[in-house]
Amino acid sequence: MNNHNNAPVKRGLYYRAFFRNPVLVEAVGLSSVAAIADSSESALYLAVVTMGLLIITEALTSLFLKRLPAWIRIGIYLLIGTLVVTPFVVIVQKVSSLSLNLFLPLAAVNSIIVLHCERAAIRHNLKGALRDAFAASFGYGVVAILTGIIREFLGAGTVFGIDTGAKINLTGMLMPFGGFLVLGFLAAALSRNLNKIYEGRKSENSFDMSAVEDTTVFALMIANAKYILAQILGLKSNKRNKPIKKKPKAAPVKRAKPDKEGAAAAAGMGAAAGASHEADENAQGGTQADTLSQTEEGKGIEASGTKPEDERQTRPASTLPIVMSQARANTESNVSLDFDEILKELSEFNARRNSDKTEDDKTGGE
């Protein structure tokens, strides 16, 4: 869906803060912005506390938490969040007359922290983690403050407590639903402008499913489910150390090379193919596993190292590259994907494979 093949985008602060804005693009931390940022001042506090929290948490994660299992790390993020936020809340309550209620302390469990720590901090060194933390919190803070300014202006006619002279008093905008409304309009405006700036590109449109047909989504869901199933079956067979049955050699069958798109699609599905390869051999599980296992570029084939090279060549060509290339072409040209046709092709492949298998068995028997 995301077409990142066109003009290069400099992935600096601007890119990370706005093109992948945590609130407006990634849709994390929405509720805290909607609940807390009902005035410019409270939005500023939220931005500051989130920035401090994210920088400290990501730095500590990058330095010390990389080797810990994920379920422990998440608990530690919350602890760090509480440690950072608590003194800040106490200070704010003494300095400001603003009523922060329960919402600012809840920033300690903001989903943006877990997401960015798990996605960036544990995979980068300190510098990379800090860069990500700063960019994300900067983008988050800008959106929070902008939301706060808009809501305060519409709700009370003031900005940072200063009377603007506008006699506006839409108190509904100070409620959380007003926050969500403002965020919705900001997200739409950002998406529109980014698409203009980066012509031909699409931002990470979490909600833009317009180019995807239902059937495609359904097909991918099935593929994913069966891939996971194949993985589970594969893991089980590994645990039991079940030996892989070596098939008797069959006469090599030549086949035409798949087209470029098909190859690209096959490469894209490499992981799936590899992981499901063993499942296909050992567990004989599921048609999708059978189908996926035919692609040659999978990592799993290299990882297993048990498949002889010639055996792979004897296997019939997969229809999956054809299906995927067709799906891709259809999606790009906005032509609806015929799901029945995909299933038909998959069933064709299975039928063909079963017939090949029968022939192989016969040859082996002889």
Place this chain on the structure above:
Amino acid sequence: MRALDKPKASDKKRETFIMDALAMLAAMAVLAWYYYGERALRLILFSALTALLLDWFGNSILNKKQAADPLYAVFTGAAIALLLPASSPYWLPVIGSSFAIIAAKLPFGSKDDLPFIPVAAGIAFLCISFPDMVFSYPAIHQGAEVAVYGSEGFTAATSIAQMLSKNNSINVSVIGYLNILTGAVPSPMGTGSLLLMAGIMLYMFLRNPKLFISSAGFIVTCAVFAVLFPRVITGRRISLLMEISSGMLLFTAIFLVPQKTLRLKSPTVRLFYGMGTGAVCMLLRYFGAYEESACFAVMIMNGVIAAMTAQRPARRKAKPLPDIEETEAAVSERGVAYE
């Protein structure tokens, strides 16, 4: 998204519904003019004009001129004004209409698929932002000009919904009943007369019988609540009369619940939608912060229905496996056959 430039049979039906609704709103406007004078008509005019202009302007900016729907915009604006008290300042329905068009109509793009009813959104926003103005009804001085809320000449009167919220009953006499029937009770401008609302409901039912399954579900549920859990001590019959005739309940049943833009295809879904809206409406009346809750109930059920009827891939029937020889031939036609 289907092409909007080709007129379809459903478009005609939809236009018919809106035209009928506009005609009925005109009848309500006449009643409002009778009780509250020219001010009522000016409020309706300003509100409808705002909605019309914003709809046209917004669709022009978004380059979606096909999605502009002047009739629906006028309906939205007029309905919002008619659901407000006649003492509202002129800017109040203007804000309501603006919110309805900007927040509930334009972002969703299409004139055929609107997950949230703009009228309900506009009124709900006004109820939250300006509850004092929305729920303060002027005393009726037949034909006399109504003073604006907050001005010196403004005299507030108690509406039936307010009486219910304080567990007070109406005057159980012929005059009391007659007032409710003729609309001589403090209420939103267009919804006071039970007789008029019943006539409008009959007309709309005869014109669009299929859509009124949801309305029937809505009214029956509200009636059941009113009878089973009366808020007044004068009896279940009075409770039923007061609940049904108060506020914007009948207006909601006639114009907001059976909207075609919600795309409720199955009669069962329509019935459950209406019943759900009625149940939420009555629960909010009993336990909510505001005396009037029909618009909130509609919004909540709009959200529920939008989530429940979100596009899902259709279930397909299992097909027998095709013949291998045929499939080989089909694959060879694609040029990726075995050699």
